[in-house]
Amino acid sequence: MAGPAPAQTPRATPTPSPVPAPGGAAVRGSRSQPEVMTGAQAIIRTLEQLGVDTVFGLPGGTILPTYDPLLDSEQINHVLVRHEQGAGHAATGYAAATGRVGVCMATSGPGATNLVTPIADAHMDSVPLLAITGQQSSKLLGTDAFQEADIVGMTMPVTKHSFLVTNAQDIPQVIRSAHHIASTGRPGPVLVDVTKDAQQAELEFRWDDELDLPGYRPVNRPHAKQIREAAVLMAEAERPVFYVGGGVIRSGAHKELLALAEATNIPVTTTLMARGAFPDSHPQHLGMPGMHGTVPAVAAIQKSDLLIAIGSRFDDRVTGELESFAPGARVIHADIDPAEIGKNRIADVPIVGDAAEVLDALLTELRTNHSAALAAERPSWWGLVNGWKQSFPLGFEKNDDGLCDPQYVIQRISALTGPEGVYAAGVGQHQMWAAQFVEYERPKAWLNSGGLGTMGYSVPAAMGAKVGEPDRQVWAIDGDGCFQMTNQELATCVINKIPIKVAIINNSSLGMVRQWQTLFYDGRYSHSDLNTGHESVRVPDFVKLAEAYGCEGIRVTRNEEVDEAVQRALDINDRPVVIDFVVPADAMVWPMVAAGVSNDHIQYARDIRPDFSGESEEGEEA
């Protein structure tokens, strides 16, 4: 299977890896006496020196050399997954919950291709991910050798960067560079593909070489002139609103956001990726904008005269029809990625920089040169906004089938678990309900696949989050469709004692598909019934499935039973818990702006459209 063994050279005695200083800042192995080791040992040593404590992965032929020294590492906890996709999402869940780089490892060929989805997912949601894959020996590259796949080529459009390593001596430098690129600037996935012969060959391990990345210079500090111009717009605005994106969470800028928002008394909206960047309980918070956003958030953006976009990217799920998005607003757009600015909406004041630094600089500038504006109470604007908040709070209509209401289930999970919990969702209706009805008070509490929309994200991401944050209660709020894509990782959770809680919002169908079929396809339910729920054959039976894995399995069919089941799940911490919440298939996510339609046409509930006419200070055409 592998190429010929490398020429025998005197082997250095493998020495146990020393425990590195936290953060990997220590410089070991002086230039005078570099330690000789194999490429595989160098991979493990480099990860240790970078402070990596967890690797999610699954071994196979071409990564076997690296799995050997991994067995001896005292620092690195390797979590053996059941499918490489699970390793990838676990690593991104770990990264999103902790803010540290998530690391996953797989073999060549199918092992590597199974990582493509989580890599693409991390790329869309700017998650720092280091993916290490084995590759066939360099002499066999390009020959269609067994389990050979050009994973560098395949992932080129969905990685921040990637490396193919064929020379053992390059390993420490490349892995350090990959880790650096993944975690700085706009975070993202970096792939390192290492040929088997490079893992087996020997090198002199050096740690103190300079990183050689002449083309990589992320800009963190915003330009002073842009900050001054932005502050002027903020001081002049009568109807400003913050449009906060996931960049605020990745940057750790929630404190700076709170300070600036409170100082300016400007309302705040948080996108799907930014839930938790600003406390839900804060009176200035209007909730989530976009397709399933709150009426106050959507309306405030539509009627605003200044949009202060921080680490957000004017995604189509937020803007709806772009031409009619916030039509009267000037735009301040701050992002660490210059390519995001002006991509969808022209910015009046573009600011390139790290969200925390931008927010901090804006507050300083406003305090120094616009202190009068800071005191502005904006009574007419807040009057409008508070009117929307009062008239159109988030809510739902209870079902009359006697089943659980999905929104109620999620409200109760949130209430009983509290804001210190972590909530990872899959993709679809349950994801939107989890974004709407969990109360987020802190960043990194909400994990989801926002950009790519990856069904199956939830269980492995929750697993990764629980490994990274073992003292927190971690929920996977999943759908019956999503759950069936990645539930094999329950085995990983049981074996490795990772006691996540899984709440399956089981409507026996691909719920969001069904909702669109109800609304836009005359109720023709083409291939969206999954037969897992109420009055179906229940294939699979999720309670039995949970029990087969060694998890606690609970079925809840009525609202009255929800609290007891959730509490029981919270009390069990020696194994995962799976709760099958049986909900009606007809429950829908509201509010909603149909795809490609103007946000002005938001529906609060089916066929109920808020009437904004006469409310705008500019007046609105009918």
Added chain:
Amino acid sequence: MSRHTLSVLVEDKPGVLTRFTGLIARRGFNIHSLAVGTTELEGLSRITVVVDVEDTPLEQVTKQLNKLINVIKIVELEPETSVRRAHMIFKVRADAAVRVQVQAVVEMFDARIVDVAVDAVSVEATGEQDKVDALHRVLEPFGIKEIVQSGTLAIGRGSKSMTDRAGR
């Protein structure tokens, strides 16, 4: 569509051209011509690419290209402030009867005959694209058997250099 010439300084590493062209292809832009080679600085290559694209998407794709880790610097070269050269070789039917006429055309265009066979000659021409295209039209009636051309090469006028401050 308008035509733009970008000059791009990149690290000389495997796969860089794939990343570069892949990003352009992903946006659905067509590459009109491409020329790549090493520079006076070791480890750096220079890509000269001519693309047909409107101004706004060009700015966007330039920002995205700039994000590529191996890309050091990108400048757009405007026609007024740069020198551009095309380089073409034509294999033209030319037996004894017309060879003198072909030779006369070649001299008129300041081109050169670089290979001679019994019934054909190979003509090398460099210059502005218009001039090379004109030569092409004049040679056409003789019968062109084969054409090969490099991408446009372009360099900014004056003493400033794109690689100033790009050294490591």
